[in-house]
Amino acid sequence: MNHIPDTVNLSRMHPVGEPDKPILRLEAIRKKFGEHVVLDDVNISLKSGEVVAIIGPSGSGKSTLLRCVNMLGPATSGRVVIGDLVIDEAVPPTAQQLTQLRRSVGMVFQSFNLFPHMSVLRNVSLPQERVLGRSRKDANKRSLELLARVGLEDKADQYPARCSGGQQQRIAIARALALEPQIMLFDEPTSALDPELGLEVLAVMQELARSGMTMLVVTHEMNFAETVSDRVIIMADGKIIEEGASREVIRNPTSDRAKRFLKAVKDR
Amino acid sequence: MSDIAAFWLDSLPQLLAGLSISLQVTGAALAIGFPLGLLLALGVQSKVKAVKLPSLCLVEIGRGAPALVVLQFAYFGLPQGGLTLSAFAAAVFALAWNTGAYTSEIIRAGLESVPFGEIEAASAMGMLPRDTLRFVIIPQGLRVAAPALLGFAVAVLQATSLCFAIALPELTSNAYMIGTITFRYMEILSLAGILYAAICVPATIAVGVLEQRLGKHAL
Numbered sequence: 001m002n003h004i005p006d007t008v009n010l011s012r013m014h015p016v017g018e019p020d021k022p023i024l025r026l027e028a029i030r031k032k033f034g035e036h037v038v039l040d041d042v043n044i045s046l047k048s049g050e051v052v053a054i055i056g057p058s059g060s061g062k063s064t065l066l067r068c069v070n071m072l073g074p075a076t077s078g079r080v081v082i083g084d085l086v087i088d089e090a091v092p093p094t095a096q097q098l099t100q101l102r103r104s105v106g107m108v109f110q111s112f113n114l115f116p117h118m119s120v121l122r123n124v125s126l127p128q129e130r131v132l133g134r135s136r137k138d139a140n141k142r143s144l145e146l147l148a149r150v151g152l153e154d155k156a157d158q159y160p161a162r163c164s165g166g167q168q169q170r171i172a173i174a175r176a177l178a179l180e181p182q183i184m185l186f187d188e189p190t191s192a193l194d195p196e197l198g199l200e201v202l203a204v205m206q207e208l209a210r211s212g213m214t215m216l217v218v219t220h221e222m223n224f225a226e227t228v229s230d231r232v233i234i235m236a237d238g239k240i241i242e243e244g245a246s247r248e249v250i251r252n253p254t255s256d257r258a259k260r261f262l263k264a265v266k267d268r
Numbered sequence: 269m270s271d272i273a274a275f276w277l278d279s280l281p282q283l284l285a286g287l288s289i290s291l292q293v294t295g296a297a298l299a300i301g302f303p304l305g306l307l308l309a310l311g312v313q314s315k316v317k318a319v320k321l322p323s324l325c326l327v328e329i330g331r332g333a334p335a336l337v338v339l340q341f342a343y344f345g346l347p348q349g350g351l352t353l354s355a356f357a358a359a360v361f362a363l364a365w366n367t368g369a370y371t372s373e374i375i376r377a378g379l380e381s382v383p384f385g386e387i388e389a390a391s392a393m394g395m396l397p398r399d400t401l402r403f404v405i406i407p408q409g410l411r412v413a414a415p416a417l418l419g420f421a422v423a424v425l426q427a428t429s430l431c432f433a434i435a436l437p438e439l440t441s442n443a444y445m446i447g448t449i450t451f452r453y454m455e456i457l458s459l460a461g462i463l464y465a466a467i468c469v470p471a472t473i474a475v476g477v478l479e480q481r482l483g484k485h486a487l
Contacts, residue, residue: 106393107389111385113386114389126403
């Protein structure tokens with residue numbers, strides 16, 4: 001079988017049912033704020049179970065791109081394709097499309113965004129009840145399993161304010177996983193944490209990656225990008241400037257811009 | 269001194285009856301006014317013009333017109349339009365409107381204090397806007413607004429004294445009536461003041477305690 005570069009539009013090349021069929025495709029994503037172009041023809045394709053890290057300098061459009069995937073901040077044009085769901089970024093999605101999209105894609109934020117007035121257990125259970133229609137009992141059962149998975153079952157009855165940042169982020173991951181997403185987006189999940197607390201979150205993400213979750217991770221953690229992700233994408237000025245196997249991209253970047261960025265990161 | 273005490277003791281039943289009516293008006297005005305305030309707060313934020321504009325009108329008139337004017341309008345004005353309200357109903361109508369208009373701003377500020385990230389997270393999880401409103405925004409927004417709302421409740425109790433103008437036999441009216449008969453205005457109005465304070469001062473302290481409790485889970 002021919003090797004097809006990941007950025008190429010694969011829609012017609014891979015018929016339905018093909019094992020290598022991408023689970024998520026971003027096609028020609030463009031986003032402008034007025035005259036300012038923040039995303040310029042970005043194409044990304046993820047296979048099921050693949051972990052892709054997006055790195056790059058601040059303001060390169062990494063987080064903006066992530067927010068286009070689940071339409072939290074739609075792009076000016078382009079398409080997001082998840083299975084048979086095709087979202088045109090330029091058109092407001094129907095309620096049904098949006099529901100399908102948000103159920104397929106989980107997201108973890110830099111600032112955790114837990115609900116502070118609810119216990120940890122309620123934080124994880126409420127969305128299951130409202131979005132998936134699970135009973136309180138089933139939701140709680142699932143929540144406790146997931147809290148155990150992120151090592152926090154003993155925090156179930158606490159409130160988020162009583163948990164460290166690292167714990168809060170792990171709860172946020174459990175909350176997103178509880179909705180059984182096909183794909184998980186991580187928007188700088190460790191940037192608000194001190195290095196030690198960041199590690200416990202990265203450990204959870206590593207375990208998640210090993211379990212076969214498809215993940216798109218915007219990060220500044222070079223070690224995670226290099227060792228956990230299958231591929232690394234480097235973005236600058238709204239464009240993908242380099243992408244490929246993680247180790248290769250991080251060790252031997254080809255473009256000057258990528259070299260400059262990676263040197264700055266490594267020399268810290 | 270014992271003369272004043274005897275006068276107060278004599279007058280007390282009538283003043284307590286008045287206080288009871290003041291509290292009933294306050295209770296009814298708040299029971300209608302707070303939910304109205306929440307509805308108006310949501311209405312003012314609505315993107316639907318047919319909801320937003322009437323809400324805005326109710327809020328601006330309620331805040332712009334003095335409570336005394338609304339009160340007299342309800343009692344003396346509405347009958348001209350064919351709607352005759354009892355003094356009690358007119359008092360509740362006017363103070364509920366006033367409460368709704370003012371508290372809508374307090375509640376709106378509370379709702380807006382809920383961090384946008386939480387709303388975004390709820391939305392990213394596929395929660396419907398009405399669920400996000402119900403489970404995330406309103407519970408937290410009202411918690412933020414609660415101390416100011418209870419502070420306003422104290423002010424509403426004091427505002428019931430305006431009902432004196434529509435001959436509702438509440439605390440101030442009754443005190444005044446006793447004054448007109450005995451000419452001992454100073455003593456009787458002092459007692460009325462003490463009775464208002466007996467409710468308002470503990471209520472204010474309770475608000476302070478509540479404020480501390482509600483901040484417990486803040487991040």
